[in-house]
Amino acid sequence: xxxxxxxxxxxxxxxxxxxxxxxxxxxxxxxxxxxxxxxxxxxxxxxxxxxxxxxxxxxxxxxxxxxxxxxxxxxxxxxxxxxxxxxxxxxxxxxxxxxxxxxxxxxxxxxxxxxxxxxxxxxxxxxxxxxxxxxxxxxxxxxxxxxxxxxxxxxxxxxxxxxxxxxxxxxxxxxxxxxxxxxxxxxxxxxxxxxxxxxxxxxxxxxxxxxxxxxxxxxxxxxxxxxxxxxxxxxxxxxxxxxxxxxxxxxxxxxxxxxxxxxxxxxxxxxxxxxxxxxxxxxxxxxxxxxxxxxxxxxxxxxxxxxxxxxxxxxxxxxxxxxxxxxxxxxxxxxxxxxxxxxxxxxxxxxxxxxxxxxxxxxxxxxxxxxxxxxxxxxxxxxxxxxxxxxxxxxxxxxxxxxxxxxxxxxxxxxxxxxxxxxxxxxxxxxxxxxxxxxxxxxxxx
Amino acid sequence: xxxxxxxxxxxxxxxxxxxxxxxxxxxxxxxxxxxxxxxxxxxxxxxxxxxxxxxxxxxxxxxxxxxxxxxxxxxxxxxxxxxxxxxxxxxxxxxxxxxxxxxxxxxxxxxxxxxxxxxxxxxxxxxxxxxxxxxxxxxxxxxxxxxxxxxxxxxxxxxxxxxxxxxxxxxxxxxxxxxxxxxxxxxxxxxxxxxxxxxxxxxxxxxxxxxxxxxxxxxxxxxxxxxxxxxxxxxxxxxxxxxxxxxxxxxxxxxxxxxxxxxxxxxxxxxxxxxxxxxxxxxxxxxxxxxxxxxxxxxxxxxxxxxxxxxxxxxxxxxxxxxxxxxxxxxxxxxxxxxxxxxxxxxxxxxxxxxxxxxxxxxxxxxxxxxxxxxxxxxxxxxxxxxxxxxxxxxxxxxxxxxxxxxxxxxxxxxxxxxxxxxxxxxxxxxxxxxxxxxxxxxxxx
Numbered sequence: 001x002x003x004x005x006x007x008x009x010x011x012x013x014x015x016x017x018x019x020x021x022x023x024x025x026x027x028x029x030x031x032x033x034x035x036x037x038x039x040x041x042x043x044x045x046x047x048x049x050x051x052x053x054x055x056x057x058x059x060x061x062x063x064x065x066x067x068x069x070x071x072x073x074x075x076x077x078x079x080x081x082x083x084x085x086x087x088x089x090x091x092x093x094x095x096x097x098x099x100x101x102x103x104x105x106x107x108x109x110x111x112x113x114x115x116x117x118x119x120x121x122x123x124x125x126x127x128x129x130x131x132x133x134x135x136x137x138x139x140x141x142x143x144x145x146x147x148x149x150x151x152x153x154x155x156x157x158x159x160x161x162x163x164x165x166x167x168x169x170x171x172x173x174x175x176x177x178x179x180x181x182x183x184x185x186x187x188x189x190x191x192x193x194x195x196x197x198x199x200x201x202x203x204x205x206x207x208x209x210x211x212x213x214x215x216x217x218x219x220x221x222x223x224x225x226x227x228x229x230x231x232x233x234x235x236x237x238x239x240x241x242x243x244x245x246x247x248x249x250x251x252x253x254x255x256x257x258x259x260x261x262x263x264x265x266x267x268x269x270x271x272x273x274x275x276x277x278x279x280x281x282x283x284x285x286x287x288x289x290x291x292x293x294x295x296x297x298x299x300x301x302x303x304x305x306x307x308x309x310x311x312x313x314x315x316x317x318x319x320x321x322x323x324x325x326x327x328x329x330x331x332x333x334x335x336x337x338x339x340x341x342x343x344x345x346x347x348x349x350x351x352x353x354x355x356x357x358x359x360x361x362x363x364x365x366x367x368x369x370x371x372x373x374x375x376x377x378x379x380x381x382x383x384x385x386x387x388x389x390x391x392x393x394x395x396x397x398x399x400x401x402x403x404x405x406x407x408x409x410x411x412x413x414x415x416x417x418x419x420x421x422x423x424x425x426x427x428x429x430x431x432x433x434x435x436x437x438x439x440x441x442x443x444x445x446x
Numbered sequence: 447x448x449x450x451x452x453x454x455x456x457x458x459x460x461x462x463x464x465x466x467x468x469x470x471x472x473x474x475x476x477x478x479x480x481x482x483x484x485x486x487x488x489x490x491x492x493x494x495x496x497x498x499x500x501x502x503x504x505x506x507x508x509x510x511x512x513x514x515x516x517x518x519x520x521x522x523x524x525x526x527x528x529x530x531x532x533x534x535x536x537x538x539x540x541x542x543x544x545x546x547x548x549x550x551x552x553x554x555x556x557x558x559x560x561x562x563x564x565x566x567x568x569x570x571x572x573x574x575x576x577x578x579x580x581x582x583x584x585x586x587x588x589x590x591x592x593x594x595x596x597x598x599x600x601x602x603x604x605x606x607x608x609x610x611x612x613x614x615x616x617x618x619x620x621x622x623x624x625x626x627x628x629x630x631x632x633x634x635x636x637x638x639x640x641x642x643x644x645x646x647x648x649x650x651x652x653x654x655x656x657x658x659x660x661x662x663x664x665x666x667x668x669x670x671x672x673x674x675x676x677x678x679x680x681x682x683x684x685x686x687x688x689x690x691x692x693x694x695x696x697x698x699x700x701x702x703x704x705x706x707x708x709x710x711x712x713x714x715x716x717x718x719x720x721x722x723x724x725x726x727x728x729x730x731x732x733x734x735x736x737x738x739x740x741x742x743x744x745x746x747x748x749x750x751x752x753x754x755x756x757x758x759x760x761x762x763x764x765x766x767x768x769x770x771x772x773x774x775x776x777x778x779x780x781x782x783x784x785x786x787x788x789x790x791x792x793x794x795x796x797x798x799x800x801x802x803x804x805x806x807x808x809x810x811x812x813x814x815x816x817x818x819x820x821x822x823x824x825x826x827x828x829x830x831x832x833x834x835x836x837x838x839x840x841x842x843x844x845x846x847x848x849x850x851x852x853x854x855x856x857x858x859x860x861x862x863x864x865x866x867x868x869x870x871x872x873x874x875x876x877x878x879x880x881x882x883x884x885x886x887x888x889x890x891x892x
Contacts, residue, residue: 153758153761159605163593163601340792346787
């Protein structure tokens with residue numbers, strides 16, 4: 001009986017009990033970190049605390065490295081300010097966390113050519129040179145991963161590029177800048193002005209002393225470029241995407257948006273059209289979104305990415321889009337991907353195509369907010385111009401309690417082309433009753 | 447000059463213009479589909495329409511296959527009702543879409559042992575035998591992918607298992623059953639009763655004629671088991687997770703929930719605790735969630751998956767969790783993953799551990815709804831029992847306009863252990879003023 005029972009037991013081990021032992025690990029991957037700032041420190045901490053089984057940290061590279069040294073990194077790690085020393089060593093993966101297009105891009109090219117795989121969190125560089133670097137990695141027979149370059153800890157790149165590989169995506173949209181989302185949601189919930197919400201964001205460390213890149217939309221735009229490459233397989237350049245600042249949004253706009261069942265968010269959007277060759281419509285701008293939508297409920301400094309496909313419909317990813325630890329999770333996840341699937345570049349990756357045109361042209365209903373020195377005939381004057389451009393008015397709202405000398409009111413428009421509307425607005429802005437220029441925002445219903 | 451210009455041009459091609467041609471494709475992967483129902487048809491359609499460049503469909507297997515044949519599938523595809531014929535052919539990937547534990551599990555084992563990779567959408571099977579099949583795939587040197595087995599088109603498995611590989615996840619939660627979400631959001635928005643919302647869901651094809659698996663929570667539970675394996679690396683069995691039906695929720699509960707700033711959703715939750723060996727707390731039950739949270743804004747039949755990690759915080763994935771096309775996207779995405787990274791199983795995948803205990807025990811604030819034959823002293827009687835168990839009352843709410851013979855009111859409790867509360871409720875339910883048993887729901891604040 002005992003002799004018989006043995007093989008049965010060994011067979012059933014596979015079936016019922018989980019293997020007690022981890023499978024034999026491959027050789028640990030040797031890792032060098034370039035850039036020991038906030039993200040670099042988080043990555044090293046996470047590597048040492050949580051990922052010791054797969055990876056061995058061998059080098060930390062930083063310019064003027066001596067001032068960067070910390071005592072919680074093992075003595076076996078070599079601190080250096082020579083990138084050549086790092087790249088000519090026997091590391092498997094070069095992790096670039098220094099940021100900026102130069103010299104980080106040159107380091108990455110050098111590392112790939114030297115047969116190293118590369119993981120990077122560099123938004124500017126991937127937005128500018130992503131497809132070129134992917135080609136170079138393929139030619140070098142090595143991996144290039146940049147999951148951390150957009151939306152920090154949100155696995156948007158892998159989710160879109162691999163998890164939705166089976167769909168035909170045609171739209172990417174989202175809340176891609178945590179600073180703007182913090183400011184707009186603060187204005188919405190407290191009635192604060194843009195200036196005081198910005199000040200608070202700066203005091204709390206959510207906004208830089210110079211907030212231009214966030215407020216004007218340039219930061220979100222770089223992320224949109226990367227997501228457009230990953231999801232729409234379309235190569236657009238940052239400078240092709242128009243941006244509108246959120247600083248024109250005022251407390252009164254949130255009150256009107258609420259009456260319309262909407263919230264106001266900084267929306268980055270890229271939409272692919274393939275009717276007559278590939279073209280892409282894209283923008284970064286404050287917009288009205290339905291108050292019931294997920295995008296209206298992204299809290300504070302979090303990010304949200306939406307990808308819409310022909311087959312699976314709209315998919316949403318949301319979480320912390322910035323910060324040392326969330327970004328470090330994305331970096332380490334990319335390292336695990338190399339540990340799991342090896343250093344060879346993936347096959348059968350669809351090409352990134354350059355669209356024949358890219359524009360901010362967008363057909364939607366619009367929200368116009370006026371601040372005027374009140375007098376009879378204002379709405380008639382505006383309506384006359386709009387009707388000349390074939391643009392229909394949906395509603396006119398005017399809240400009580402504002403002075404006649406600076407009276408805000410809004411007009412919502414039926415669906416129209418932004419080019420048409422742009423021409424109409426030029427004319428309207430020339431009328432003599434304005435206290436400030438008309439604020440124009442699209443109303444995005446899906 | 448011309449001679450000089452050439453190499454410059456060829457060099458700069460890499461730099462500025464994207465490669466016009468796709469890189470040379472590997473040999474196409476040969477695919478067999480087992481199961482030609484709703485999902486099978488969507489997968490075949492998508493394969494033929496969108497994924498022809500990487501895959502060649504060679505077999506469609508179904509029992510009684512002759513009644514399944516359609517004319518839009520190329521003549522080169524072989525229709526068969528012999529699974530052995532399929533597995534002994536030269537296919538690369540066996541795609542199992544038949545569902546059910548038996549015989550699908552046996553087909554998959556056979557296919558793996560015969561050196562085929564496997565892609566499956568089989569929720570029941572992966573919930574029951576996922577870790578065993580992953581082990582078998584590893585031993586067989588082939589891939590097993592099951593991204594379609596949970597939450598349809600939402601890339602939750604890859605997002606959690608790969609995109610968040612660098613984090614230490616400790617909680618998985620979500621809205622995992624579209625039928626229940628449809629019913630609850632319908633009740634919430636229209637004030638409908640459970641019965642009429644269910645009837646409407648059935649008429650629209652969102653609910654089965656026998657809705658037990660959805661309403662009782664069994665369907666969501668199987669998905670929770672799979673997500674717990676993928677995200678928490680913990681092996682739990684379906685029967686270890688307690689379920690509460692949503693049918694006890696009434697229109698009045700939504701009114702009270704709204705007063706508390708909450709919505710009511712069917713929540714599936716698993717939480718890992720590692721203080722003293724691995725233990726898992728898990729349940730599927732109707733629960734109150736903040737009205738401002740993303741989980742309260744999942745529309746109709748959509749799903750939402752939340753994964754919370756020690757480093758990146760809470761990450762959310764949302765989209766269509768069922769239906770032919772969304773599920774087909776997940777299947778094709780898994781096929782692309784094999785086309786991209788090859789048929790070898792991944793290395794360095796963390797083991798799935800069996801927890802020392804699994805329970806529905808959960809510490810939270812709670813919502814209790816009573817329907818009573820009104821008389822003086824009811825609240826005092828309830829409060830006396832609660833206080834004997836050391837459970838604090840947070841608030842008592844009673845909306846006007848209900849008959850004294852069947853008066854609904856609610857009590858919200860301060861944070862307490864569900865075991866304690868269960869004992870108190872047994873006593874409370876024995877009091878003689880109830881018209882129906884007390885409904886108890888946790889209030890989930892994060």
